[in-house]
Amino acid sequence: xxxxxxxxxxxxxxxxxxxxxxxxxxxxxxxxxxxxxxxxxxxxxxxxxxxxxxxxxxxxxxxxxxxxxxxxxxxxxxxxxxxxxxxxxxxxxxxxxxxxxxxxxxxxxxxxxxxxxxxxxxxxxxxxxxxxxxxxxxxxxxxxxxxxxxxxxxxxxxxxxxxxxxxxxxxxxxxxxxxxxxxxxxxxxxxxxxxxxxxxxxxxxxxxxxxxxxxxxxxxxxxxxxxxxxxxxxxxxxxxxxxxxxxxxxxxxxxxxxxxxxxxxxxxxxxxxxxxxxxxxxxxxxxxxxxxxxxxxxxxxxxxxxxxxxxxxxxxxxxxxxxxxxxxxxxxxxxxxxxxxxxxxxxxxxxxxxxxxxxxxxxxxxxxxxxxxxxxxxxxxxxxxxxxxxxxxxxxxxxxxxxxxxxxxxxxxxxxxxxxxxxxxxxxxxxxxxxxxxxxxxxxx
Amino acid sequence: xxxxxxxxxxxxxxxxxxxxxxxxxxxxxxxxxxxxxxxxxxxxxxxxxxxxxxxxxxxxxxxxxxxxxxxxxxxxxxxxxxxxxxxxxxxxxxxxxxxxxxxxxxxxxxxxxxxxxxxxxxxxxxxxxxxxxxxxxxxxxxxxxxxxxxxxxxxxxxxxxxxxxxxxxxxxxxxxxxxxxxxxxxxxxxxxxxxxxxxxxxxxxxxxxxxxxxxxxxxxxxxxxxxxxxxxxxxxxxxxxxxxxxxxxxxxxxxxxxxxxxxxxxxxxxxxxxxxxxxxxxxxxxxxxxxxxxxxxxxxxxxxxxx
Numbered sequence: 001x002x003x004x005x006x007x008x009x010x011x012x013x014x015x016x017x018x019x020x021x022x023x024x025x026x027x028x029x030x031x032x033x034x035x036x037x038x039x040x041x042x043x044x045x046x047x048x049x050x051x052x053x054x055x056x057x058x059x060x061x062x063x064x065x066x067x068x069x070x071x072x073x074x075x076x077x078x079x080x081x082x083x084x085x086x087x088x089x090x091x092x093x094x095x096x097x098x099x100x101x102x103x104x105x106x107x108x109x110x111x112x113x114x115x116x117x118x119x120x121x122x123x124x125x126x127x128x129x130x131x132x133x134x135x136x137x138x139x140x141x142x143x144x145x146x147x148x149x150x151x152x153x154x155x156x157x158x159x160x161x162x163x164x165x166x167x168x169x170x171x172x173x174x175x176x177x178x179x180x181x182x183x184x185x186x187x188x189x190x191x192x193x194x195x196x197x198x199x200x201x202x203x204x205x206x207x208x209x210x211x212x213x214x215x216x217x218x219x220x221x222x223x224x225x226x227x228x229x230x231x232x233x234x235x236x237x238x239x240x241x242x243x244x245x246x247x248x249x250x251x252x253x254x255x256x257x258x259x260x261x262x263x264x265x266x267x268x269x270x271x272x273x274x275x276x277x278x279x280x281x282x283x284x285x286x287x288x289x290x291x292x293x294x295x296x297x298x299x300x301x302x303x304x305x306x307x308x309x310x311x312x313x314x315x316x317x318x319x320x321x322x323x324x325x326x327x328x329x330x331x332x333x334x335x336x337x338x339x340x341x342x343x344x345x346x347x348x349x350x351x352x353x354x355x356x357x358x359x360x361x362x363x364x365x366x367x368x369x370x371x372x373x374x375x376x377x378x379x380x381x382x383x384x385x386x387x388x389x390x391x392x393x394x395x396x397x398x399x400x401x402x403x404x405x406x407x408x409x410x411x412x413x414x415x416x417x418x419x420x421x422x423x424x425x426x427x428x429x430x431x432x433x434x435x436x437x438x439x440x441x442x443x444x445x
Numbered sequence: 446x447x448x449x450x451x452x453x454x455x456x457x458x459x460x461x462x463x464x465x466x467x468x469x470x471x472x473x474x475x476x477x478x479x480x481x482x483x484x485x486x487x488x489x490x491x492x493x494x495x496x497x498x499x500x501x502x503x504x505x506x507x508x509x510x511x512x513x514x515x516x517x518x519x520x521x522x523x524x525x526x527x528x529x530x531x532x533x534x535x536x537x538x539x540x541x542x543x544x545x546x547x548x549x550x551x552x553x554x555x556x557x558x559x560x561x562x563x564x565x566x567x568x569x570x571x572x573x574x575x576x577x578x579x580x581x582x583x584x585x586x587x588x589x590x591x592x593x594x595x596x597x598x599x600x601x602x603x604x605x606x607x608x609x610x611x612x613x614x615x616x617x618x619x620x621x622x623x624x625x626x627x628x629x630x631x632x633x634x635x636x637x638x639x640x641x642x643x644x645x646x647x648x649x650x651x652x653x654x655x656x657x658x659x660x661x662x663x664x665x666x667x668x669x670x671x672x673x674x675x676x677x678x679x680x681x682x683x684x685x686x687x688x689x690x691x692x693x694x695x696x697x698x699x700x701x702x703x704x705x706x707x708x709x710x711x712x713x714x715x716x717x718x719x720x721x722x723x724x725x726x727x728x729x730x731x732x733x734x735x736x737x738x739x740x741x742x743x744x745x746x747x748x749x750x751x752x
Contacts, residue, residue: 091502113500260605268588421694
């Protein structure tokens with residue numbers, strides 16, 4: 001009895017003491033999160049991954065050297081983890097001053113939640129900034145006609161890489177049309193070669209096939225309707241037809257066996273191409289550097305070919321439009337102090353993509369910065385032919401479609417990736433109509 | 446979270462027996478403090494959040510039972526429950542016999558057995574993420590272990606077919622946790638009095654009979670402990686599946702814990718994700734209680750009767 005009474009009393013005391021101690025603990029958390037700079041300067045978060053990480057750091061360093069308003073403090077995060085990390089940080093009021101993104105749905109979310117600054121007047125005051133960069137790069141940073149994110153870095157279109165050695169082995173030409181592509185499948189299969197490499201487990205890789213097919217078959221407007229989350233955009237008959245074409249390709253054995261177990265993280269899809277196991281690969285311009293670095297003499301030996309995605313005969317879309325990342329983006333946190341915002345604006349106007357940094361992107365990263373009038377510089381670079389190809393795509397494309405997973409809301413993007421995996425993984429049991437029904441249900445929420 | 450609750454309940458159960466109580470009760474303060482801050486407070490927060498709608502960055506708005514109705518009506522919930530219970534049952538079925546046998550084996554005092562015990566223990570030292578990344582590379586149909594060893598039957602679409610992917614998850618989970626449970630069984634076996642085996646030998650019982658009539662019954666509580674850890678552990682199993690399959694292909698390996706994360710942090714639906722978290726806690730508590738019941742009401746009866 002005695003024991004029980006004692007323990008109850010001490011329990012009550014503990015229960016009283018706990019919340020007090022808890023608040024003391026919470027106070028320890030304080031305001032020194034990773035988003036805060038030590039000396040009142042501004043903060044910037046971007047992505048890790050060489051060689052671009054070096055160029056990003058170089059850009060911040062040279063800005064800090066000349067900046068009078070204050071310095072930027074850098075924190076870099078791994079690509080896949082960043083998207084979740086930044087959202088949590090913004091939600092917790094710990095956002096950095098300058099927020100890296102790919103534009104589209106996430107910028108819209110942040111803008112609607114009042115977490116990022118409206119930069120329209122800032123851009124209007126600096127017309128030379130706007131004129132200097134690709135015009136097509138600006139729209140993914142806009143929400144309802146207002147600019148919430150400023151583009152920077154490089155343009156990254158998606159196109160068809162191919163292995164020239166394997167094409168000459170079977171005596172075939174790269175596919176100009178979808179019918180050509182379908183005809184190539186049995187030819188490569190007969191030679192014991194996988195026609196197309198695909199890292200299906202990563203899902204966004206598969207998504208790029210659907211994006212191109214929708215643009216080529218259903219046209220630019222249908223693509224935009226999807227990106228704008230218009231009602232019933234997914235059940236457009238032409239979109240459904242595009243999905244059936246994709247399933248036809250799966251059924252014909254177009255993709256490497258077991259493609260749903262191939263992972264893009266370790267560049268296994270690129271390895272299939274340069275080890276002569278697969279003939280074609282639909283990927284972004286960002287892959288060129290690693291194919292060149294990992295493929296031995298594959299690139300230097302002239303075996304890497306590249307061309308735009310084939311045209312679909314009778315489709316509503318043109319053959320020059322492309323999809324991918326029109327640029328990368330920076331937004332300014334509305335929670336930052338006025339001083340921090342000033343530093344951030346200075347950096348966007350005068351530091352983020354100077355001529356020096358643009359040159360570094362060309363020479364060190366092998367990518368095309370979103371700066372007008374650099375074609376001569378690109379042609380003279382080490383991989384001039386490839387860089388000019390990218391520049392031509394970016395400057396000639398009537399339409400540069402943003403990736404669906406960036407353009408859509410996070411809720412819809414997650415549903416989309418799950419459905420894509422089923423569409424390709426289970427072509428007999430999962431119909432385009434089911435896909436459309438699932439997606440329409442999400443976008444109406 | 447439920448595993449925290451279970452271990453805390455266990456700690457409280459054994460704490461009440463101290464002789465010089467009074468002052469010693471204060472010793473519980475640090476544990477209670479941490480449990481309150483990191484266990485109870487988030488739990489209450491999650492329960493509250495499940496009645497709101499929140500996208501993680503905007504404002505939190507009260508939405509009544511909206512999250513609950515959307516979660517309970519979603520066919521994804523029964524599917525996630527099914528996947529969770531399948532992983533739970535299959536990994537229990539695979540792990541228990543293997544770890545029981547290994548545990549009995551390494552309980553012997555022979556030198557080579559001690560050496561093998563160290564080898565068996567290695568998977569436990571690796572992080573789940575590292576294990577998942579390595580298995581992903583090993584299972585690559587073109588550059589994985591099948592291609593490396595020239596064994597064609599290992600070149601399967603391991604992560605691309607729903608049932609295969611589920612099997613892979615169970616296999617990798619078991620590979621990681623069998624050492625841990627073997628260790629528990631090893632300890633259990635070593636506590637069985639040698640006199641029982643001696644008596645059995647005198648009565649003419651062979652090795653197999655000794656195993657089934659002495660070892661297994663004597664390990665009753667060890668089996669319950671190990672099973673509780675497996676069952677409750679597989680309920681909150683997340684990191685390995687997340688890295689290995691992301692719940693795919695489609696939703697074939699999308700367990701309840703993964704479903705919660707993907708809804709909350711990928712799809713930014715914090716309300717429904719919180720509702721799933723509450724379901725997860727309830728299921729975990731019910732299971733832990735059931736398993737305790739399975740062990741008989743009076744857990745203090747001697748296992749050594751007749752020894």
